[in-house]
Amino acid sequence: xxxxxxxxxxxxxxxxxxxxxxxxxxxxxxxxxxxxxxxxxxxxxxxxxxxxxxxxxxxxxxxxxxxxxxxxxxxxxxxxxxxxxxxxxxxxxxxxxxxxxxxxxxxxxxxxxxxxxxxxxxxxxxxxxxxxxxxxxxxxxxxxxxxxxxxxxxxxxxxxxxxxxxxxxxxxxxxxxxxxxxxxxxxxxxxxxxxxxxxxxxxxxxxxxxxxxxxxxxxxxxxxxxxxxxxxxxxxxxxxxxxxxxxxxxxxxx
Amino acid sequence: xxxxxxxxxxxxxxxxxxxxxxxxxxxxxxxxxxxxxxxxxxxxxxxxxxxxxxxxxxxxxxxxxxxxxxxxxxxxxxxxxxxxxxxxxxxxxxxxxxxxxxxxxxxxxxxxxxxxxxxxxxxxxxxxxxxxxxxxxxxxxxxxxxxxxxxxxxxxxxxxxxxxxxxxxxxxxxxxxxxxxxxxxxxxxxxxxxxxxxxxxxxxxxxxxxxxxxxxxxxxxxxxxxxxxxxxxxxxxxxxxxxxxxxxxxxxxxxxxxxxxxx
Ligand SMILES: Nc1ncnc2c1ncn2[C@@H]1O[C@H](COP(=O)(O)OP(=O)(O)OP(=O)(O)O)[C@@H](O)[C@H]1O
Ligand SMILES: [Mg+2]
Numbered sequence: 001x002x003x004x005x006x007x008x009x010x011x012x013x014x015x016x017x018x019x020x021x022x023x024x025x026x027x028x029x030x031x032x033x034x035x036x037x038x039x040x041x042x043x044x045x046x047x048x049x050x051x052x053x054x055x056x057x058x059x060x061x062x063x064x065x066x067x068x069x070x071x072x073x074x075x076x077x078x079x080x081x082x083x084x085x086x087x088x089x090x091x092x093x094x095x096x097x098x099x100x101x102x103x104x105x106x107x108x109x110x111x112x113x114x115x116x117x118x119x120x121x122x123x124x125x126x127x128x129x130x131x132x133x134x135x136x137x138x139x140x141x142x143x144x145x146x147x148x149x150x151x152x153x154x155x156x157x158x159x160x161x162x163x164x165x166x167x168x169x170x171x172x173x174x175x176x177x178x179x180x181x182x183x184x185x186x187x188x189x190x191x192x193x194x195x196x197x198x199x200x201x202x203x204x205x206x207x208x209x210x211x212x213x214x215x216x217x218x219x220x221x222x223x224x225x226x227x228x229x230x231x232x233x234x235x236x237x238x239x240x241x242x243x244x245x246x247x248x249x250x251x252x253x254x
Numbered sequence: 255x256x257x258x259x260x261x262x263x264x265x266x267x268x269x270x271x272x273x274x275x276x277x278x279x280x281x282x283x284x285x286x287x288x289x290x291x292x293x294x295x296x297x298x299x300x301x302x303x304x305x306x307x308x309x310x311x312x313x314x315x316x317x318x319x320x321x322x323x324x325x326x327x328x329x330x331x332x333x334x335x336x337x338x339x340x341x342x343x344x345x346x347x348x349x350x351x352x353x354x355x356x357x358x359x360x361x362x363x364x365x366x367x368x369x370x371x372x373x374x375x376x377x378x379x380x381x382x383x384x385x386x387x388x389x390x391x392x393x394x395x396x397x398x399x400x401x402x403x404x405x406x407x408x409x410x411x412x413x414x415x416x417x418x419x420x421x422x423x424x425x426x427x428x429x430x431x432x433x434x435x436x437x438x439x440x441x442x443x444x445x446x447x448x449x450x451x452x453x454x455x456x457x458x459x460x461x462x463x464x465x466x467x468x469x470x471x472x473x474x475x476x477x478x479x480x481x482x483x484x485x486x487x488x489x490x491x492x493x494x495x496x497x498x499x500x501x502x503x504x505x506x507x508x509x510x511x512x513x514x515x516x517x
Contacts, residue, residue, distance in 0.1 A: 092417040106421035
């Protein structure tokens with residue numbers, strides 16, 4: 001079980017105001033505004049290439065904004081101050097660190113005491129099922145294992161704001177179900193704010209409190225659909241299927 | 255096809271390698287004994303006997319071991335300085351655009367000059383002194399190491415930098431946790447090439463101007479038409495060069511185990 005939780009993650013509030021992002025002449029995000037409340041679990045779905053990754057990269061200031069602003073707890077985002085974890089769409093495990101040390105990376109950066117860090121690492125190794133591979137290096141791992149290393153590294157720091165960009169796309173079904181449940185547990189326990197990007201509508205309906213549907217480029221928010229089905233959700237329940245079909249209809253851009 | 259364990263493979267390598275060397279010596283022996291080549295080239299038994307003899311009895315001022323150590327000492331003294339300087343300059347060039355702008359053109363200009371082209375300058379400046387050798391070895395290794403380390407910093411995976419920044423890494427943490435580990439393999443490949451260059455250059459320098467060292471053995475062999483001594487020198491150069499490479503590889507394998515493409 002999880003060790004003594006010293007500081008419960010506060011959950012960050014995100015404000016997006018008139019966000020516009022262009023790459024040269026290509027208008028990707030077109031004057032988008034919305035808020036994500038403290039502790040909210042927001043799933044974001046939208047057509048491929050509509051700018052979902054661009055949005056997260058703008059939020060974290062990996063990209064400069066063309067216009068507008070994004071605030072985290074009322075100020076410009078600063079990963080040194082705000083406790084953020086970002087699971088990228090691409091692999092980002094450090095090739096020179098073992099699985100275990102990769103998972104510990106963020107904890108070391110943040111100066112978490114050794115004992116507490118080790119407990120977190122052990123817990124994460126178990127959650128993502130990599131205990132047996134703790135001493136392996138990334139070049140020895142499969143695609144799914146690499147993705148799980150990134151997931152574990154992101155969870156281990158118990159972030160206030162968790163950004164996930166199609167994190168479960170590489171995983172097989174059982175593993176995906178398991179990690180979806182682990183994410184829900186983590187979220188319920190920590191009160192983390194989660195922004196979860198996915199292509200998988202069932203996954204969005206299974207996880208989110210709100211489901212944001214984006215349009216094609218130039219991208220705007222088409223609608224935000226509340227998902228009030230209580231956890232644990234049953235993907236075969238009639239209300240679940242009904243909501244899934246509704247989201248599917250909303251996402252159709254053809 | 256049956257697969258072999260790494261231990262078996264290592265054993266096979268040693269067995270076949272030893273056999274090949276032995277076979278090479280046998281052919282060398284037979285060719286010198288059975289053909290006219292023997293009139294212009296010594297057989298391996300004579301050379302090996304001479305090597306053994308010169309390890310005990312001096313050749314010139316010191317024994318063979320003495321000459322080898324003199325050459326190695328010359329290489330190491332300057333190589334260590336060049337490595338330290340090259341790593342520092344390479345990293346700063348990769349990290350600070352201003353340093354890059356200043357030094358990159360100079361280094362790119364000087365790097366293609368073969369080290370032995372500096373020999374005349376080294377002699378005019380430093381004459382017979384050890385400094386003339388250090389100067390040359392420094393030039394033979396410094397640029398190679400600098401460029402290798404620099405390109406290492408340049409090719410750090412931007413994904414990893416982002417990942418570290420997102421987890422809150424400050425600039426100094428980014429440097430120690432991402433840049434340095436990424437660059438280590440480039441440092442090693444630079445050091446390996448530089449060491450090979452240095453060893454080749456020291457032999458050339460000693461052949462031109464010296465009173466000791468493996469290059470001296472060869473050139474005095476030529477001056478006294480002593481073919482056995484020349485071949486003795488050549489064998490020593492080859493063996494020491496090989497050992498230097500093996501030591502560097504061993505170090506690399508230890509420090510960069512993660513970099514080995516797994517199978
Ligand atoms: N760094 C960049 N430079 C130029 N254009 C870019 C850059 N990053 C993204 N784009 C363009 O912006 C658009 C949105 O890209 P983005 O990767 O954000 O889409 P996405 O919604 O994440 O797609 P996917 O579902 O395939 O992951 C695309 O047309 C892409 O070509
Ligand atoms: Mg994307």
